[in-house]
Amino acid sequence: MFRPLSIFVGLRYTRAKRRKNFISFISMTSMIGLALGVLAMIVVLSVMNGFQREMSSRILGMVPHAMIQGVKPLDDWRPVAAAAMKNPEVLAAVPFTELDGMLSYKGMMQPIQISGVDPAREGEVSIVADHIVQGRLDDLKPGEFGVVVGEITARRFRLNVGDKITLIVPEVSTAPGGITPRMQRLNVVGVFKVGAELDGSMGLINAADAAEMQRWQPGQVQSVRLKLKDLYTAPEVSAAIVRDLGAGYKADDWTHTQGSLFSAMKMEKTMIGLLLLMIVAVAAFNIIATLIMVVNDKGADIAILRTIGATPRQIMGIFMVQGTVIGVAGTVIGGVLGVIAAINVSAIVGWVERISGQHIFTSDVYFISNLPSELQAGDVMLICGAGLVLSFLATIYPAYRASQIEPAHALRYE
Known part of the structure; x- marks a missing residue:
C-alpha cells in the first residue's frame, strides 16, 4: 500500500531504536507527562461538574x-x-x-x-x-x-x-x-x-x-x-x-439571590481548567526538546534523504509526523484513563477511605459525604483537542530546523 514518504519515514523513526537511549527516555517522559496532564484535567473538571450539579440540585431545589x-x-x-x-x-x-x-x-x-x-x-x-x-x-x-x-x-x-x-x-x-x-x-x-x-x-x-x-x-x-x-x-x-x-x-x-454563587463556581472551573492546561502545555512542549535531539541524532539520515531527492517540505513532514504520533499517543492514553478515573472516582475514594481508615469527606464537616463526578463529553473533547493542538504546534520548530539542514554540512564529518 502506497504511503507518502513523510508518513512512512516518520512512523519508522517513531518505532526504531535509537543509538542514544536518552532520546527514547525523553520521548517516553513527554508521552507520559502529556497523558498525566490530560488525565488530571478530565478528572478535576468532572469532579467540579459533580460539585456544581450537587449544589444546583440542593440549593436551587430549595x-x-x-x-x-x-x-x-x-x-x-x-x-x-x-x-x-x-x-x-x-x-x-x-x-x-x-x-x-x-x-x-x-x-x-x-x-x-x-x-x-x-x-x-x-x-x-x-x-x-x-x-x-x-x-x-x-x-x-x-x-x-x-x-x-x-x-x-x-x-x-x-x-x-x-x-x-x-x-x-x-x-x-x-x-x-x-x-x-x-x-x-x-x-x-x-x-x-x-x-x-x-x-x-x-x-x-x-x-x-x-x-x-x-x-x-x-x-x-x-x-x-x-x-x-x-x-x-x-x-x-x-x-x-x-x-x-x-x-x-x-x-x-x-x-x-444565588446567581453570584454559581457565577463564582463557573469562574473557578474556568481558572482551574486554564491552570491545568499549563500542565498539558509543558508536557506537549517537551516534544520540542525530544525532536531537536532526534534531529541532531538523525542529521546524516536527513542529508542522505536530501541527496536522493527528498524536499525540505518532506523532511519537515517526517518530524512533524513523529512528534504528532507522540502527542496523539499521550493524549489518547490520558483521555481513556481520565474517562475511566472520572467515572469511578467515587469508588476509588471509597476504596482509599476503607484502606486508610480515614474519612476524606465527612458529613459533619462537608456538605457532601462522597466525591461527586459528572463526566461531560464536551469537556473530554475540549481537553483532548487542546492536547492534540499543542502537540502539533510543538513539532513545527524542530521540523523546520530539520528541513533547513544542508547535506554537505551534515555529511562533512561522517
Whole structure:
C-alpha cells in the first residue's frame, strides 16, 4: 500500500531504536507527562461538574426558580398560577410568602429567611420534603405557628421537635422610629438537611401563618412560586409571564439571590481548567526538546534523504509526523484513563477511605459525604483537542530546523 514518504519515514523513526537511549527516555517522559496532564484535567473538571450539579440540585431545589409578585399582597393566587402554567416552560406554580427576621432562643440569635408555604403543594416545587430528618412537613398546620428549621440552625440552638423558638420580624408603624419589632412564638415541628448553607439560613412556616404575622387578610400571599423545566431560562420566562399579566405584577428569580454563587463556581472551573492546561502545555512542549535531539541524532539520515531527492517540505513532514504520533499517543492514553478515573472516582475514594481508615469527606464537616463526578463529553473533547493542538504546534520548530539542514554540512564529518 502506497504511503507518502513523510508518513512512512516518520512512523519508522517513531518505532526504531535509537543509538542514544536518552532520546527514547525523553520521548517516553513527554508521552507520559502529556497523558498525566490530560488525565488530571478530565478528572478535576468532572469532579467540579459533580460539585456544581450537587449544589444546583440542593440549593436551587430549595429556593424558587422564579416568582411572580404582586405590587400588593395577592388576594387570590390561583389566576396568577393559571396564567403562569400557560407558559410551556413552567412545570408547577404554588403560593409563596417570604419574610426576613431573627430567631431568638435562650439568649442566642441568628438571622433567618422564613418561607410561607402550602405543605400540600410544596413538594411540586421543592425538594425539602425529601430531606426532612425530624418531624414532617405536613405538621405545618395553619393557626398552630409551626416551623421547620435547617439542621445547622437546630444544631446551633440545640433544638428538637417540640421546642419553642421566638421569631422577630420588623413591622412598619407610625411610631417615631418608623419600624417596630414584632415577636411570634413558633413551635419546632421539623428539621431538614439538604447539605448546603440554606440549612443555617432558611425556615418554613405555613402560608396562612405568614399572612397572619404580616397582618394580611386570610388567604393572601406575597407571590406565586414557579418551577421551570430549565432554570437558566428563569429571567426570560418570568418576564414574559409578567408582560402577559399586565400592570401590578413584577418578576423575581434565583439569579438575583444565588446567581453570584454559581457565577463564582463557573469562574473557578474556568481558572482551574486554564491552570491545568499549563500542565498539558509543558508536557506537549517537551516534544520540542525530544525532536531537536532526534534531529541532531538523525542529521546524516536527513542529508542522505536530501541527496536522493527528498524536499525540505518532506523532511519537515517526517518530524512533524513523529512528534504528532507522540502527542496523539499521550493524549489518547490520558483521555481513556481520565474517562475511566472520572467515572469511578467515587469508588476509588471509597476504596482509599476503607484502606486508610480515614474519612476524606465527612458529613459533619462537608456538605457532601462522597466525591461527586459528572463526566461531560464536551469537556473530554475540549481537553483532548487542546492536547492534540499543542502537540502539533510543538513539532513545527524542530521540523523546520530539520528541513533547513544542508547535506554537505551534515555529511562533512561522517
